[in-house]
Each structure stands twice: as structure tokens, then as C-alpha cells.
Amino acid sequence: MLRHVLEVLDFLDSPTADGPGTIGILERFLGDLDPSTSELRPLLETQRVVGDRGGTDFVTVTVPGRRGRMADGEAPTLGIIGRLGGIGARPEVVGFVSDGDGAAAALAAAASLLRMWRRGDRLEGDVIVSTHVCPDAPTLAHDPVPFMDSPVDVATMNWYEVRPEMDAVISIDTTKGNHLINHRGIALSPPVKQGYILPLPDDLLRIQEIVTGGPAVTFPLTTQDITPYGNGLRHINSILQPATATDAPVVGLAITSAAVVPGSASGASHEVDIALAARLAVEVAKEFGAGTAVLYDAEEFAKVNDLYGSLAHLQTLDGARDESVLDSMEVN
Template sequence: MILKTLLDVIDLLESNNPLELLKRKIPKDIEYEEKKIGEVTYVKAYYKGGGKQRIEILGRLGAIQMKENKGLVSDADGAIVSLTALLELVNLMQKGIEFDIDISIITNISLNAKLISHKPFNFMVPLIDFNDALKEEVDPKADLILSIDSTKGNIIAKYDDFALTHVIKDGYILKLDDNVIEIYNRITGHEIYFIPLTTGDLTPIDFKVYHISTLVSPWLYTNSPVIGIATVSKQVIPGYVTGVLNINMLEHASRFCLEMIKYVEKGGKVYNEEELKELEEKLGKSNLIKVKRT
């Protein structure tokens, strides 16, 4: 049951040695790597399903904790959801359920972060250069990236469950496929909640324009489509506060990631490729291509 896995992940991340506890849960069938860059620790797990497609579940965050606080911070959601998906894959493997698709799961489980200026609350980002962080986070072999990020410090996306973005591809925002919307509706039991993106959200964080979060920043480092999975809240919540984990939302988001794996394995599409072709034929390549970092 994915809820039990989620609670196990939260318990693991709240321990004084999350890396050691996580490593014990990873079987030899899954390639597992820990990479430390300065004070930032990335974990990378690769499930080799032998499929022609590869999906990345990316947990984006500054850190799971902040030194001046005790416990998991709001910003930890990306790590919680991505690692829940990872350990649920392990559970399914142990039950003899395997996938004919390659899956990479990457996240940061550092214990401290830095804050950068943003309104209404400062962003938490890793204690390394932001571009270096994204280079580590984005799997260059992934055909689709699900980017999970806590997006609670804003005044425009105030929901009581997780929200999605439309698809970001080559500088265009493309409508999310109806089948993906149906997966969302089925899991949550309610209408889809979307994150309202602006052009500024697709620019690098060093552009002096409004960014709702760094949720879709991975598109700058890949040619593959990116879907943002945002954990949100009715209240405006800074990423560095504790005591605000929404278990129901985190369970829904984790289950969505697993269902997307099944959907892509069956050949499901996340956007209409003909629409992108039409836009590029009529309008040309997006000017946002100029700011890509690949």
C-alpha cells in the first residue's frame, strides 16, 4: 500500500541518518548512486526495465531540513514523493510486478539550503550553484520528466491537493493530454488543479521576473517534455517551515507518479505532437530556446 510506503519515507527522512536507512532498502536489481557536491547530497536510482522509453521522477528541493529548524520542512515534498515512488517500485518488484520501461529517480536529501530573494517568501535552493544543481537533477536520457516541487509560497495557486502544469517542450507550453488529466481526476477524486504559468516561469531563475517556483526549470536542460507536479496549499507557506506535511496530497502525488509510469509503459502520450509542429510551422521556434542551458 503506497500510504504505508509514504509514511516509511517520512520516517526515514526524519532520522539522523537517512542515507544509510535508504540504502538498506534498495535491492541489487536497482542501480543506486549517492553523489555529494559540497554540502549537497543527491541520490540517483535507476530501474532498468528494458523498455524503449525512459521516464524520470525528479524530486526538486533545496533541502529536506534546515539547520535552525527541527524536522522535515515544507520544501521536502519533492524528496518525499520521489522516494515514495522509488520504494513503491521496490515493493512491486518484490511482488513480482515489473515494468517494461526504464525509470530514473533523482532527488536531493541535504540537511541545509540557502534562501534567495522571492516574494511573498524567499525560495529555498541547494547550497551549490543553481545551474550546477539542475545539471545533476536532469537525466539526459529521460524521454519524459516529472518534476515535483513544493510550490506553496505564492498567492495564485491555492489548492488543497497537488496541481499539475501543462507540458513544457522546446519553449512552448502545450496542453496536457486528456488521458493524463483523467489519471489525475481518478486519483484525486476531483477536477484537475493547474498551476498558472507565465512566460517568466520558463526563464532561468536569475532573470529578474516573477517565478511561481522553480518547478519547470528542468526544461532548460532537456529536449524532452517536462510536466510539473506541484505540492501546494490553501495558505501561503514558506519552504523552510516545519509541521505542514499534507499526507493526503503527498499520497495522491506519489500515486500519480506510479500511474504515469504505467501509462507511459503502454505508449501513452502527454501532449499532442502535431500541435507543437503546427506552432513551430506557423510561429517558428520559440524565442525561449535562446535561454536553454543544454
């Protein structure tokens, strides 16, 4: 996995990094496929979206499973989302920035899954990996350190990255600009589903401990963190924003630091930590599709809904999903 991370980072650390180039890098891991085979093949897609503050390229990789929906099976589909504002903040900052770690981890996970598929290792369920590539994103004032902004807003990111086929989502994001997580490596959030912050299942803690070789590390969430951006409330960052656009459970996988590090800082990415996040995502994909790991307790969720009712209104702005922003976007 570390080799995948190094190759992905080498490509992303460029002012010309884009979606087509990212697809080209990933196709190397897939290799040449036999044109005569009728087997379902991985799908690699990119789409450029341009708004008032610039543009970015969304990248999606779908790897079919042995019993996944693409094969008309019933195995669940895991979504792996690399969440970020941008991989670079040019011209203000030269080079790959800390905020890009989520994209690097997701793309390294995609590379690993594609290589596995090429070699004949098939997971049970489908896996959809999505992120976006923007080497010149703006920055945003924030306390205690500046955030990376994005040329498109979170509603647009969710529109292109959160797919309805996803039965659960691992959202990977750099989460270093805070005083809450004083640990370098990775950390898991509680699962969030339809406005509820739920207990972390033992399955995820077990997988995290296996991958890291150390004790499980988690981080807290507030109600504000799981509401949509744009409501004027304080958020830890955008790591749980996919939870505002799906009814599936979403778990945040944070790439963390022991000190407060701005997302707009260059030279702040640790390849080994990115590889940890990518490996955890792949291991969760293996077990989730096979039914040996879950991302939330379905019975507990049903019980809390019966007792206290739906909290789905926390997923909305002013009581309704705001998709009007998409009308101003130019899709290429």
C-alpha cells in the same frame, strides 16, 4: 503508498539524513536479490556535491522495464524528479520543511517501484527517479513568503537530476508559497517543451482524476516561469527548471495548499498529499512506458514550431546554456 511516505519522512526528518542513508532505506523495499539471476536489476546511486554554500547528496534510482532501453527495447523512459532546495533549513529551522515534500514524494514513488519490481510487477519502460537530500539548506528572501535556497544552484541540480535517457519528465515540487493555487492537494502544470507551454493532454487529466477521486486541478504558467533561474525574472518556483535542461516534455506536479505556506516552514507537510503526488507519478510511469498515455501532443508541437519557429532560446541564459558553475563543484 502512504506507508512508503511515512517511512521516507521518518528518515528524512533528521539532521543526519544523507544520500547513503537514503539508498539504505530504498534497498529495504528492493530486498535481497538472487545473485544467480542474470536479469537486469534496479540501480541505486548517490553522489555528494559540495559548493561554496555547503553540500548535498544527489540520489538516483533506475528501475528497468520489460521493454525499456536497459533491456535494448523501445519503450520510452519516464523521469520522476523531486525538485527542492532542501529537506531542512538547519540551524535556522528545526525539522523537515515544506520544501522537502518533492523529495519525499519522489523517493516514496521510487520505493513503490522497487517493491513492485521485487514482487515481479514489471513496467514496460524504464523509470528514472532523481532528487537530492540536504538537511541544512539556506533560505532566500522572496515575496509573499521566503523561498528555500540550496547549497548548489539550479544548473547543478539539472546536471545531476535531468538524465538524457528521459523521454519525458514529471517534476514534483512543493508549490505553496503563492496566491495562484488555492487548493490543498496536488495540481498539474501544462507540459513545457523547448520553450513552448503546451496544452495539457487528456491522459494526464484522466490519471489525476483517477488517483485523487476528484476533478482535475491545474495551475497556470508564465513565460518567465520556464526560463532559467538567474536571469532576474520572477518564477513561481523551480518546478519547471528541469525544462531548461532537456528537449523532452516536462510536466510540473505541484504539492499545494489552500493558504500561502513558506517552503521553509516546518510542520507544514501533509503525508496524504505527498502520497497523492507519488501515486500519480507511478501511475503515469505505468501508462507512459506502455504507450497508453503521453505527456504532450507531438503533432501540436510540430505544428506550432512550423508556424512560429523554435523557442528553445527561452531555455538559455544569454543565448547559451551556462554550465560554468559546475567547474566550482567538488564531487565525491
